[in-house]
Amino acid sequence: MESVLSVQNITRHYGHIRALNKVSFEVPEGSVFGILGPNGSGKTTLLSIILDVLKADNGNFLWFGNPGSSAQRKKIGSLLETPNFYHYLSAVDNLKITQAISGRGTEKDIDDVLKKMNLYERRRSRFSTYSLGMKQRLAVAAALLGQPKVLVLDEPTNGLDPVGIAEIRELIIELRTKGFTIIMASHLLDEVEKVCTHVAILRKGDLLTSGEVDEILSDEDVVELRAADINRLAAALRDISRHVVIDEKQNVVHASFEKGTARLEQINRFCFERGIVLNHMLIKKKRLEARFFDLTNN
């Protein structure tokens, strides 16, 4: 699959603070690429660099195989950090500026994206009168103007209510099925897990991992087990598992095994031979949240 964006060894410092350290990854065409990381991990810095808002100290990036340029940015719909619009202008007038600069879309397209983002009724209102959620919707509308095949969205659900968050999720899934490439940074791991095909996880400027979501999630086998005495069960499992955690709330034990090595039958026999009768056992798919916490040591 052809790369839409190729990030190569990007490094960036703010004074003595290292914001990004030799970050490299590829964003395949048609993917929804999530960039994850705790606050201050370098997500927005990275997106700012690929949109020419910040300069990298070292490294480079290629859009569609070519160095970044203004002509390429015109083809990319972007929302970076906060919605940036002229406060004294209406939604329509602000989008006309986006249209004039990017060359994307027509007057009709402006109406269409405003309808899509439920802002059509307030299209003539000044931006300064909008709520935080409406401002965010307008920023997404600006990014969608003219249906650019690539979208860069930095925390697209910021300030939205649960309905708004669900709508953005549906929108991203819809765009994914239409073949759009979406690069998005987010804190909302649940949302990312639902919509992303690929992820890159950053911590303090270091790229911890990147690749397809399924690959990253299935780095190990996690088996959930229950017995009458879960403390005794956990103690026994520590002989064969590399990591054992007791979940007292659910009254279960989670035992981790190297990817592809968990054999339920063998584990059952192992426990039985030690006088432990299991009353519950299943292989659990790891949640992105858990994987994220593992990687970022939170």
Place this chain on the structure above:
Amino acid sequence: MTNLLKTEWLKLRRYRAFWLIMIVTALSYPGISYILRGIYKNIMERPGDASMVLKMILGNPFALPEAWHTLAYASSIVVFIPAVVVIMFITNEYSFKTHRQNVIDGWSRNQFMTAKLIDVALISVIISALYVIVTLIIGLSEVSPKNVGKWGYSYYAGLFLLQTFAQLTIAFLIGFLIRKAFIALGVCMFYFLVFEPISVALLRKYVDDIGRYLPVEISDRLIPPPAFFARFDKPAYEKALSQVSIHILYTLLLTVFIWWICFRINKRRDL
């Protein structure tokens, strides 16, 4: 270029504060000219010998062609009003972070600065056109001396345009570097109206006329005081006239340098 103009127009056409200040600007240029002419008329129409003496000394600075010079000098006093517009143009972009958004949406950093350069140039042209109109209206309403061409000093229109553009460029630099509207306006007013005039006067008194190399004074010297000042201090007037040519060069160099600095900083700094 057309796209830059169109986009800048979209930013301005519904900006009430901009139109309000433009109206103030449009009133202030004819206003200052008419006020000065009113004072002159008032003095001249007083009965008695004093007004006759003054008339002999001053002549009629509001008749063509001298009006070109007099009104260019008078109009240059209120350049700080369009300077407010210029500072608003650039600091608004930083307040709303639209300077980033314009680049994200597809302008190059140089295109963003070129758009601002066009804004400053256009305001300078509009103000200069206003000065020309006011000069023609006032000048043609006065009785001009015979055997003197009405267009004799019309080159002051060119000098006025250059002076306005140069001084608005300085205002732009202040807004560009400071980024905060109120601080930039305060610094600009203080520098234009207090700091530099006092510095020039003090330097002249205690050191030498090196104050003429200060940024605003460089272009201030493009339009020397009107001709009747020659009656009070002829050597100083003639010296001022003789320095105009070199100050055209200094003004051009400084203005190009400021824009070069602005483009360079904008290209390198984080948005």
